[in-house]
Amino acid sequence: AQSVTQLGSHVSVSEGALVLLRCNYSSSVPPYLFWYVQYPNQGLQLLLKYTSAATLVKGINGFEAEFKKSETSFHLTKPSAHMSDAAEYFCAVSLPNQAGTALIFGKGTTLSVSS
């Protein structure tokens, strides 16, 4: 079975500071990994995904994540936080190439950005 663990339910940064949201995964086979962002009372927006190509994945809004198999990690980073980045972030895992496999989500990390 697959699972993800997000370390830190709440992360606070200042505007312009580095954003680092941590995600570790567990999977019996090489997984696909995703980061989503959710704003209040809205659905999920895909930030980026790792699907066994390049280990460093660049996403939207300046976010990127690096797949590290040796550390079973897929941490999300952004060099400079904006106020608009304040939201809930979810890391998720799935099995590759299987349509019937759902995404399994971590518990989420709330990112707060202060001016």
Next chain:
Amino acid sequence: GAVVSQHPSRVICKSGTSVKIECRSLDFQATTMFWYRQFPKQSLMLMATSNEGSKATYEQGVEKDKFLINHASLTLSTLTVTSAHPEDSSFYICSARDLGARANYGYTFGSGTRLTVV
């Protein structure tokens, strides 16, 4: 890109009534759709996997008779909350996976339905 439309976005119903939520894949065929439930300030919990033309697969602890899922076509899945109670109030989100090359095996989510049972 792949789009999933979910309706309604908000619904308020009385206890004891039933509510139907629709999830449509607009530009791709979805053999499988997924239904999630999200309580305030919590993560998305998978409720069931909806398979076109067959019975849904429910996660442990999810009541099949309360949450009826129908996936009658390759573009439509519905979730019906039967005999709703206040504890069923939650944010329900559907998702479908587009295996077409253009989507690079990505999942697409509906915008969610906020259900309030009074």
